[in-house]
Amino acid sequence: MIIVKGISASPGIAIGPAYIVKPDNTVIEKRRIPSTNTVWELRRFEEAVEKSMADLDASEAQVKSLLGSKYSKVINAHKLILKDPLLISAVKNKITNEQLSAEYALSVCVKEITSRFENLKEELFRERKYDLADVAKRLFENLTKKKQNKFSAIKEPSIIIAHNLFPSDTINLKSKNVLGFATDIGGKTSHTAILAQSMQMPAVVGLSDASLQIRDGDLIILDGETGVIIINPEPKILQDYKKEQIKISEAEQSLKNISSLPNETVDGHKVALYINYDPRRDVKAWDSFQSDGLGLLRTEFIYMDRFDPPGEEEQYQIYKKTAQKFGKRPVTIRLADLGGDKITQLGLGRREKESNPFMGCRGIRLFLKYPELMFTQIKAIVRTSAEVDCPVKIMIPMVSYAEEIREVKKVLKEIVREFSSNGIIPRHPLELGAMIEVPSAALSLDGILPEVDFVSIGTNDLIQYLIAVDRVNQEVADLYDPYHPAVLRTINFIIQGCRKKGKPVSICGEMASDPEMIPFLVGLGIDILSLSPRMFLRIKSVLRKLNFKDCANLAQAALLMTSSEEIENLTDNFPLSSD
Amino acid sequence: MLKETIEIKNRLGIHARPAATIAQEACKYSSDIFIIKDGMEVNAKSIMGIMMLAAEQGSSIELCINGRDEENALCALRGVFSKIFEEE
Numbered sequence: 001m002i003i004v005k006g007i008s009a010s011p012g013i014a015i016g017p018a019y020i021v022k023p024d025n026t027v028i029e030k031r032r033i034p035s036t037n038t039v040w041e042l043r044r045f046e047e048a049v050e051k052s053m054a055d056l057d058a059s060e061a062q063v064k065s066l067l068g069s070k071y072s073k074v075i076n077a078h079k080l081i082l083k084d085p086l087l088i089s090a091v092k093n094k095i096t097n098e099q100l101s102a103e104y105a106l107s108v109c110v111k112e113i114t115s116r117f118e119n120l121k122e123e124l125f126r127e128r129k130y131d132l133a134d135v136a137k138r139l140f141e142n143l144t145k146k147k148q149n150k151f152s153a154i155k156e157p158s159i160i161i162a163h164n165l166f167p168s169d170t171i172n173l174k175s176k177n178v179l180g181f182a183t184d185i186g187g188k189t190s191h192t193a194i195l196a197q198s199m200q201m202p203a204v205v206g207l208s209d210a211s212l213q214i215r216d217g218d219l220i221i222l223d224g225e226t227g228v229i230i231i232n233p234e235p236k237i238l239q240d241y242k243k244e245q246i247k248i249s250e251a252e253q254s255l256k257n258i259s260s261l262p263n264e265t266v267d268g269h270k271v272a273l274y275i276n277y278d279p280r281r282d283v284k285a286w287d288s289f290q291s292d293g294l295g296l297l298r299t300e301f302i303y304m305d306r307f308d309p310p311g312e313e314e315q316y317q318i319y320k321k322t323a324q325k326f327g328k329r330p331v332t333i334r335l336a337d338l339g340g341d342k343i344t345q346l347g348l349g350r351r352e353k354e355s356n357p358f359m360g361c362r363g364i365r366l367f368l369k370y371p372e373l374m375f376t377q378i379k380a381i382v383r384t385s386a387e388v389d390c391p392v393k394i395m396i397p398m399v400s401y402a403e404e405i406r407e408v409k410k411v412l413k414e415i416v417r418e419f420s421s422n423g424i425i426p427r428h429p430l431e432l433g434a435m436i437e438v439p440s441a442a443l444s445l446d447g448i449l450p451e452v453d454f455v456s457i458g459t460n461d462l463i464q465y466l467i468a469v470d471r472v473n474q475e476v477a478d479l480y481d482p483y484h485p486a487v488l489r490t491i492n493f494i495i496q497g498c499r500k501k502g503k504p505v506s507i508c509g510e511m512a513s514d515p516e517m518i519p520f521l522v523g524l525g526i527d528i529l530s531l532s533p534r535m536f537l538r539i540k541s542v543l544r545k546l547n548f549k550d551c552a553n554l555a556q557a558a559l560l561m562t563s564s565e566e567i568e569n570l571t572d573n574f575p576l577s578s579d
Numbered sequence: 580m581l582k583e584t585i586e587i588k589n590r591l592g593i594h595a596r597p598a599a600t601i602a603q604e605a606c607k608y609s610s611d612i613f614i615i616k617d618g619m620e621v622n623a624k625s626i627m628g629i630m631m632l633a634a635e636q637g638s639s640i641e642l643c644i645n646g647r648d649e650e651n652a653l654c655a656l657r658g659v660f661s662k663i664f665e666e667e
Binding site: 077080084113121132307 | 589590591594595596599602603606621622624625626627628630631633
């Protein structure tokens with residue numbers, strides 16, 4: 001038995017035999033063709049181009065329906081490469097003038113272009129070579145007619161093991177014979193991982209050289225929950241996993257049954273459950289959650305992986321489409337929280353590399369420094385609010401001074417006035433709120449509350465700033481602790497401060513999606529929990545088992561405790577009513 | 580043959596997305612269309628070629644168009660460039 005730790009890319013557990021996708025090590029022979037055959041060779045190449053274009057058309061449609069038009073743009077770029085004379089004419093010239101075989105001519109041209117890309121200064125440009133590689137691979141396969149779906153040979157339901165899978169491969173995995181997949185490279189946010197999630201197929205990536213340790217037919221447990229694979233498991237472990245698998249499918253079924261029930265405790269205490277939303281992902285299943293609203297639209301993702309910030313029209317289209325899904329329920333759009341660990345190359349001039357980006361220019365600080373970014377985003381939001389039925393709220397990230405809110409307010413007011421004079425009028429008053437995630441904002445809450453309509457606690461950053469621990473830094477990551485007394489007390493301080501002034505308060509950090517934390521947060525009297533979609537039904541089911549009075553007592557007890565250990569013990573042993 | 584010098588006005592220069600837009604437009608015309616920058620000449624119908632120019636803000640490029648529909652092509656490409664420059 002071998003256990004390999006990787007990165008969980010898509011949840012779920014799969015058990016089955018391994019099917020190894022062999023890396024393509026075909027060496028392309030330098031082959032000359034008789035000059036009488038060049039016309040035929042050209043024709044063969046052209047056919048491969050046509051076939052590849054047809055393949056791309058098909059995957060474009062597939063990706064569009066599966067993931068939305070943002071991803072299908074990747075395919076569109078591939079189509080342009082396939083039409084690019086720099087590649088196509090060059091290959092044809094080599095075939096005609098040097099009498100090379102189509103395969104060899106293609107490999108020479110791809111090599112040449114790749115090395116030119118590698119010489120470019122900007123990394124994002126250099127990475128275009130992977131797009132070229134994906135297109136070239138497709139062409140080779142159509143030339144040699146070798147491919148014809150490398151997964152079609154799978155006879156029984158199997159787990160795919162590969163060094164790497166292109167997004168184009170991943171789409172083809174959607175067959176009943178594929179239980180899940182594991183790859184040596186890749187990250188949680190790669191296109192391949194996102195595709196796996198939307199197909200609800202368990203996947204583990206980043207397994208370094210696991211594909212070399214596994215042989216065809218080895219029994220594999222793929223645990224997409226924790227991100228490990230187990231090769232040829234011992235009987236006992238196999239048995240446990242089979243039980244776990246049944247438990248997960250049963251739990252999923254029973255969770256679906258609570259969808260339409262109210263969000264309240266056993267004794268009728270209501271807590272609104274909102275959903276956090278990543279605009280890049282448009283998973284149909286999320287629409288079925290009967291959430292009370294959208295608590296956090298992570299707009300920064302729209303700014304990622306590109307050179308120029310998204311324009312007003314592009315943002316407007318995204319916000320409108322998202323807001324319309326929520327009908328009349330409120331939608332909270334967070335101003336882009338750029339900077340920090342979400343580094344982006346938006347050509348913001350010469351930005352010094354920050355030695356401490358989490359304490360640097362991020363969130364509202366960056367927007368105040370580059371106001372054109374803020375103007376564009378707020379304009380798009382105001383336009384959205386004039387078009388949709390739901391109340392639209394704006395949330396400001398990384399507030400540390402009340403002045404920052406006043407600045408945003410000024411801009412918002414100006415934009416609303418400008419649009420109103422052109423007949424573009426918000427259907428509901430636009431509410432403005434602050435994320436409380438910096439200790440200074442928490443402690444001076446009384447100065448912030450008069451400026452805002454609502455407050456949301458960003459627990460991830462609040463914890464990291466309170467304990468002074470960078471959760472990305474492996475050396476100290478274990479000090480990052482949601483159960484630290486200072487964390488609980490600060491959250492209590494914020495909630496009570498808001499209650500006193502009658503301002504609604506929500507939690508949108510990971511803590512709200514932690515089942516063990518829910519009794520405590522409910523007991524403190526939180527109004528709204530904004531949850532990651534994955535955890536929505538699980539948290540709802542926890543909430544529906546709680547007794548509010550017991551939660552209030554638990555919260556008061558926890559606030560008196562002085563160590564994480566005590567608090568963790570207390571919440572661990574907290575009985576749920578139906579248990 | 581038509582020639583026109585264009586100064587790159589947008590902050591980010593001709594990056595991936597503008598390159599795609601230009602190539603897509605250029606492909607609609609039968610004329611030969613080239614972009615020249617610092618002595619390097621690329622085919623405007625080539626997305627990879629345009630990206631390799633790495634035309635940054637403040638630099639100048641020259642459009643050379645030759646063919647039956649050169650006037651329409653020039654007109655359309657002017658529009659494409661000014662749209663790219665407006666985007667920020």
